[in-house]
Amino acid sequence: MRTVWWSKNRVKLIDQTKLPFKTEVLEFRDYRKLARAIKEMRLRGAPAIGVATALGIALGINHSKASSFRELSKELDRTIKTFQGTRPTAVNLFWACRRMKKKFRENRGKSPKEIKRILVQEAKRITQEDIDCCKRIGELGASLIKKGDSILTHCNAGALATAGYGTALGVIKKAHEEGKRIKVFIDETRPRLQGARLTTWELKREGIPFTLITDNMAGYFMKKKEIDLVIVGADRIAGNGDVANKIGTYPLAVLAKEHKIPFYVAAPTSTIDLRLPSGNRIPIEERNTREVTHMGGRALVPKGTKAANPAFDLTPNRYIKAIITEKGIARRPYRQSLRKICGW
Amino acid sequence: MRTVWWSKNRVKLIDQTKLPFKTEVLEFRDYRKLARAIKEMRLRGAPAIGVATALGIALGINHSKASSFRELSKELDRTIKTFQGTRPTAVNLFWACRRMKKKFRENRGKSPKEIKRILVQEAKRITQEDIDCCKRIGELGASLIKKGDSILTHCNAGALATAGYGTALGVIKKAHEEGKRIKVFIDETRPRLQGARLTTWELKREGIPFTLITDNMAGYFMKKKEIDLVIVGADRIAGNGDVANKIGTYPLAVLAKEHKIPFYVAAPTSTIDLRLPSGNRIPIEERNTREVTHMGGRALVPKGTKAANPAFDLTPNRYIKAIITEKGIARRPYRQSLRKICGW
Numbered sequence: 001m002r003t004v005w006w007s008k009n010r011v012k013l014i015d016q017t018k019l020p021f022k023t024e025v026l027e028f029r030d031y032r033k034l035a036r037a038i039k040e041m042r043l044r045g046a047p048a049i050g051v052a053t054a055l056g057i058a059l060g061i062n063h064s065k066a067s068s069f070r071e072l073s074k075e076l077d078r079t080i081k082t083f084q085g086t087r088p089t090a091v092n093l094f095w096a097c098r099r100m101k102k103k104f105r106e107n108r109g110k111s112p113k114e115i116k117r118i119l120v121q122e123a124k125r126i127t128q129e130d131i132d133c134c135k136r137i138g139e140l141g142a143s144l145i146k147k148g149d150s151i152l153t154h155c156n157a158g159a160l161a162t163a164g165y166g167t168a169l170g171v172i173k174k175a176h177e178e179g180k181r182i183k184v185f186i187d188e189t190r191p192r193l194q195g196a197r198l199t200t201w202e203l204k205r206e207g208i209p210f211t212l213i214t215d216n217m218a219g220y221f222m223k224k225k226e227i228d229l230v231i232v233g234a235d236r237i238a239g240n241g242d243v244a245n246k247i248g249t250y251p252l253a254v255l256a257k258e259h260k261i262p263f264y265v266a267a268p269t270s271t272i273d274l275r276l277p278s279g280n281r282i283p284i285e286e287r288n289t290r291e292v293t294h295m296g297g298r299a300l301v302p303k304g305t306k307a308a309n310p311a312f313d314l315t316p317n318r319y320i321k322a323i324i325t326e327k328g329i330a331r332r333p334y335r336q337s338l339r340k341i342c343g344w
Numbered sequence: 345m346r347t348v349w350w351s352k353n354r355v356k357l358i359d360q361t362k363l364p365f366k367t368e369v370l371e372f373r374d375y376r377k378l379a380r381a382i383k384e385m386r387l388r389g390a391p392a393i394g395v396a397t398a399l400g401i402a403l404g405i406n407h408s409k410a411s412s413f414r415e416l417s418k419e420l421d422r423t424i425k426t427f428q429g430t431r432p433t434a435v436n437l438f439w440a441c442r443r444m445k446k447k448f449r450e451n452r453g454k455s456p457k458e459i460k461r462i463l464v465q466e467a468k469r470i471t472q473e474d475i476d477c478c479k480r481i482g483e484l485g486a487s488l489i490k491k492g493d494s495i496l497t498h499c500n501a502g503a504l505a506t507a508g509y510g511t512a513l514g515v516i517k518k519a520h521e522e523g524k525r526i527k528v529f530i531d532e533t534r535p536r537l538q539g540a541r542l543t544t545w546e547l548k549r550e551g552i553p554f555t556l557i558t559d560n561m562a563g564y565f566m567k568k569k570e571i572d573l574v575i576v577g578a579d580r581i582a583g584n585g586d587v588a589n590k591i592g593t594y595p596l597a598v599l600a601k602e603h604k605i606p607f608y609v610a611a612p613t614s615t616i617d618l619r620l621p622s623g624n625r626i627p628i629e630e631r632n633t634r635e636v637t638h639m640g641g642r643a644l645v646p647k648g649t650k651a652a653n654p655a656f657d658l659t660p661n662r663y664i665k666a667i668i669t670e671k672g673i674a675r676r677p678y679r680q681s682l683r684k685i686c687g688w
Binding site for chain 1: 636646649652
């Protein structure tokens with residue numbers, strides 16, 4: 001299953017706001033429209049946002065009418081700026097911008113036509129690399145899963161959050177493929193219900209048994225000893241191992257600690273932001289509070305109700321048992337282990 | 345504001361499934377229909393369920409055609425059994441049954457007509473006592489609130505959860521009346537959104553400033569030091585101070601402990617079940633999973649999705665800083681303090 005991909009000079013993606021009821025593929029020729037789709041969360045998940053950004057930059061450059069390297073360079077900066085204005089927390093977006101810009105600079109002097117070809121190729125490579133990363137994360141992570149484990153996951157860190165396969169769900173899928181007879185608890189993940197809409201949809205396709213719960217039920221099932229471990233994705237990991245992820249992740253980490261249940265994070269190294277010494281500097285996106293007060297266009301609450309809608313929270317490194325990346329499993333102290341894994 | 349009351353040989357109540365959009369009053373002549381309304385959560389909240397049960401028993405007896413004490417006694421048992429089959433967790437229901445039965449027995453030998461009058465009077469007294477209890481809980485509890493405190497509450501422990509005024513919201517209302525300039529965070533409380541629908545509606549009427557959040561956001565705001573204390577109601581309190589309350593209460597207690605924030609429970613003594621040595625024996629109601637998978641008749645999830653729906657969870661006594669009752673504030677060790685308060 002593919003989430004976002006390059007096809008005949010266009011970028012295509014599955015509209016995740018329509019799932020699980022309709023599998024609708026959107027086509028983009030205009031990178032600005034793709035950027036808007038990211039903002040509207042038609043595609044979400046940090047690795048998927050990174051890939052879509054790389055493909056979007058290639059799209060912008062590929063359709064550019066610029067006739068010189070200088071003009072193309074300006075076009076690139078505009079394109080990058082547009083994507084950087086979409087979602088502030090997922091660092092993969094900024095990583096993809098840097099990587100595309102680096103490739104562009106390395107090819108200074110080549111013709112615009114040649115550079116276009118190279119950037120499209122680079123974006124396609126980033127797409128494939130993301131899938132390969134997920135598969136490797138799955139393999140490494142599955143070694144942490146025991147036969148019969150009951151696993152809690154939050155939000156969607158699956159194929160839909162990446163170019164394909166998934167991070168936290170990659171681990172779950174691989175453990176399932178290995179015949180470990182796992183069971184999964186899926187947090188519905190308010191306000192946008194990515195768990196209820198997307199993770200259920202993915203696990204159903206894979207034939208992995210699961211139970212959907214509301215976010216506030218995790219403690220109940222941990223206390224009943226029905227959950228053996230927690231595994232989630234990440235939107236940004238600071239140099240010390242602090243993790244920003246979907247709102248509601250931090251309470252799960254606290255509950256896991258209270259119940260002595262291991263709490264794992266699975267993410268590609270492109271999610272690691274070594275320049276940030278701690279998670280406190282990770283910008284947390286605040287989204288429209290209508291996501292909380294309305295559902296499917298219908299108000300849930302009295303008119304004029306004030307609400308809050310931080311889209312992510314921060315889990316301090318001390319709650320995290322291990323961070324599973326495609327280059328290895330990092331453990332405390334993360335300042336050392338993450339640097340080693342990233343080759344810094 | 346009244347939630348449930350006796351009026352001209354009928355029981356009336358506000359249909360809480362219609363709030364906040366419609367204030368519809370339902371009228372009952374048939375106690376079985378009232379019992380069904382409790383099961384469907386048209387009225388909910390442990391103290392309100394207790395009051396509705398007392399009024400419902402009076403309703404059943406009052407309309408009975410029994411011509412002897414013996415027949416009336418059978419009728420009473422049938423009525424009580426019907427109410428006892430509605431919701432298993434809220435102990436106030438069983439408390440109300442015992443109290444009505446006691447009053448009935450005390451009047452053995454009187455004419456059916458006289459007994460009917462006495463039981464209606466007793467149910468009305470229970471209604472008024474509940475309001476008085478809440479006001480006293482409010483007064484006692486407000487002493488724990490400091491000027492400018494930011495208070496998190498879960499579900500609805502307000503006027504709508506009682507005959508009037510409320511328990512946890514009674515404390516909040518009283519602190520507000522005393523000019524303490526408090527602010528409130530309201531958990532939306534999935535799956536039935538009592539926080540989003542009912543607590544917002546009540547606080548808006550009172551002019552108390554509040555912010556609605558999804559259940560999974562509480563940890564984020566505690567970590568940002570934006571919450572000074574948590575106060576919730578209770579559906580049943582065991583002899584050792586373990587508290588069963590709306591699903592999602594326990595994770596808040598764990599988070600409060602982690603952030604060194606006091607966690608208070610406010611409830612009338614009719615919610616205390618001294619016969620239970622610990623909370624482990626409190627029956628936890630499992631409700632239809634459609635409450636999780638659907639909203640307003642619309643599916644949120646892929647067809648055939650398996651879900652869980654425990655309606656309550658259990659908070660062990662060690663997480664609870666104090667239990668505020670109408671007869672005093674109980675503190676650890678609760679086994680002693682609760683007995684003293686209940687006069688055992």
